[in-house]
Amino acid sequence: MTAVTDRAPVAAPRFPGPRGLVRAGLRLHRSALVFWVGLVAVAAGALLWALGPGADAAWAEYRAMGCTDGSPDLGCDLPGRAMLRYETVITVAEGLLSLVPVLTGAWAGALVGRELEDGTARLVWTQSVTPARWLAAKLAVPALLLVPGTLALTLLHRAVWSSHSHLFRAIGWYEWHNDGIFEANGVLATVHPLAALALGVLAGVVLRRALPALGAAVLAVAALIWALDEVRPHLWPTPPGTRPLMHEHPASHFWPLHLVETSLVLAAAALAGTAAFAVLRRTGGTA
Numbered sequence: 001m002t003a004v005t006d007r008a009p010v011a012a013p014r015f016p017g018p019r020g021l022v023r024a025g026l027r028l029h030r031s032a033l034v035f036w037v038g039l040v041a042v043a044a045g046a047l048l049w050a051l052g053p054g055a056d057a058a059w060a061e062y063r064a065m066g067c068t069d070g071s072p073d074l075g076c077d078l079p080g081r082a083m084l085r086y087e088t089v090i091t092v093a094e095g096l097l098s099l100v101p102v103l104t105g106a107w108a109g110a111l112v113g114r115e116l117e118d119g120t121a122r123l124v125w126t127q128s129v130t131p132a133r134w135l136a137a138k139l140a141v142p143a144l145l146l147v148p149g150t151l152a153l154t155l156l157h158r159a160v161w162s163s164h165s166h167l168f169r170a171i172g173w174y175e176w177h178n179d180g181i182f183e184a185n186g187v188l189a190t191v192h193p194l195a196a197l198a199l200g201v202l203a204g205v206v207l208r209r210a211l212p213a214l215g216a217a218v219l220a221v222a223a224l225i226w227a228l229d230e231v232r233p234h235l236w237p238t239p240p241g242t243r244p245l246m247h248e249h250p251a252s253h254f255w256p257l258h259l260v261e262t263s264l265v266l267a268a269a270a271l272a273g274t275a276a277f278a279v280l281r282r283t284g285g286t287a
Contacts, residue, residue: 032107033145039096040149046093047156050086055164058086062167090160094180097153097189104146105196105203105221106214112138112204113213131280135201139273142197150190157184176254177246179229186258191265196221198272205276205283224268228261235260 061082079087112135115121124134161168161181168174174181183189200217207213233244236256242248249257 029111029141036145036149039100040153043093043096043153044156046089046096047153047160050089050093051156051160051163054082054086054089055160055167057082059164059167093153093157094184097150097157097184098180100146100150100189101192101196101221101225102218104142104193105200105217108138108142108197108200109203109207109213109215109217110200110210112201113207114204114210116204116208117210132277135205135277135280138201139197143194146193146197147190150193151187154184154186154189157189161185175247176251177249182232182246182254182258186255187262188258188265191262191269192225195224195265195269195272198269198276199224202272202276202279205279224265228265232257232261235264 061080065080112121115124121131121134125131176182176185183192196217199220200213203216203220204210204213207216233246233249236249236253238244238248239250
């Protein structure tokens with residue numbers, strides 16, 4: 001007589017899908033998500049104020065000082081309180097946007113370096129997640145949050161710039177070719193953080209320690225942005241008889257310069273991301 005034993009079938013291992021990896025990433029980095037939402041909210045609030053009541057108050061004060069009647073007045077070179085508040089808010093909003101790439105690179109480098117340093121990454125790789133999928137999630141989840149936030153701030157900044165260009169011209173604060181304005185008025189405010197994300201991930205994969213990766217990522221991002229600022233005037237031909245300086249380009253060159261620089265930044269991001277996957281395949285396991 002043969003004994004028959006019922007055995008429960010062995011469940012096949014479940015491989016987390018993309019949605020699962022995204023949800024896990026958001027849960028794991030809630031503090032970073034809250035910080036990013038707060039930064040976007042502060043910058044957006046500042047730009048909305050500048051778009052409405054801030055600009056109205058500054059322009060009303062400027063007109064009340066008699067600075068729009070065409071007569072010379074040296075007192076118009078000294079802004080009043082409303083104008084100073086407006087300038088401060090604009091500066092803060094643009095400053096927050098310019099900090100996003102550096103913060104992104106530092107965060108990505110420290111995150112990836114720490115997970116490789118303390119063994120968290122290798123533990124994840126034993127749970128049906130390949131090294132390549134783990135690294136892809138480290139790139140995709142932050143990118144999904146960076147893009148809509150930076151695009152929203154860019155649209156608000158462009159609205160402020162286009163709606164109150166008369167105020168900027170009258171006071172002489174800003175020109176379209178100033179670094180902060182040039183970057184915030186187009187897609188560079190979005191692609192700079194994406195390149196910083198890739199550079200930070202690459203630093204983390206190469207160095208595999210949190211603090212060295214953080215420092216290397218900050219230096220790499222700063223070097224990239226400095227180099228782009230230096231080569232920007234040379235990215236598009238200047239009119240005959242002029243030199244390749246920013247102020248030598250007409251305003252119509254904004255988009256040609258912007259799109260050429262965007263292609264360079266995206267190429268740098270692609271190279272950094274590809275290098276990160278290559279290093280991980282060679283040192284971290286089979287993708």
